[in-house]
Amino acid sequence: MKNIEVEFTFRTPARRTGGGTKKRIEPEPTIARITRLVALAIKIEDMVGRGELRDFADVARLGHVTRARLTQIMNLLNLAPDIQGQILIPAQGQVLPAERQLRHVASCVEWAKQRRMWKRVTQKMPAG
Numbered sequence: 001m002k003n004i005e006v007e008f009t010f011r012t013p014a015r016r017t018g019g020g021t022k023k024r025i026e027p028e029p030t031i032a033r034i035t036r037l038v039a040l041a042i043k044i045e046d047m048v049g050r051g052e053l054r055d056f057a058d059v060a061r062l063g064h065v066t067r068a069r070l071t072q073i074m075n076l077l078n079l080a081p082d083i084q085g086q087i088l089i090p091a092q093g094q095v096l097p098a099e100r101q102l103r104h105v106a107s108c109v110e111w112a113k114q115r116r117m118w119k120r121v122t123q124k125m126p127a128g
Contacts, residue, residue, distance in 0.1 A: 032096040034076075038087050041076045072103065080111035083118050095125045 047053045053062070060070040079087070079102070090096055105117045 032087075032090065034087055034096050034099050034102065035090070037073055037099055038076050038079075038084055041073050044070075044074065045077060072099070075106045076102065078106045078109075080114050080118075083114060086118075094122075097121045097125060 044053070044056075044059055048055060048059065053059050056070055056074065057067055060067045063070065076099070077084075083105070086094075087096060101121050102118075105114050105121065108114050108117060
């Protein structure tokens, strides 16, 4: 799997300039929540693997989430690599399913079956 860099941008409210004119800020393209969660899971796994964080219980404590919730997020790494790729870099206009819809896909150990389940879930999604 190729390396993917995810950059987060925080927008600040537009400030008024001297002459009473308003500066217009163009909206940034939004990143789907599932994309952020998969990227987060990859980052957490890397940090634990390198010893920056002791274990997943440590991550949950530092992130102020339950260990059960962290497990749900980390289980996204059980998705087939090509499915993870489609989530991390979705096709133009593709609407991605919610994490809740993917939990049962990630719980399946067979990647071929995951791909069939992924196809069914994404076919039900409205066009973007």
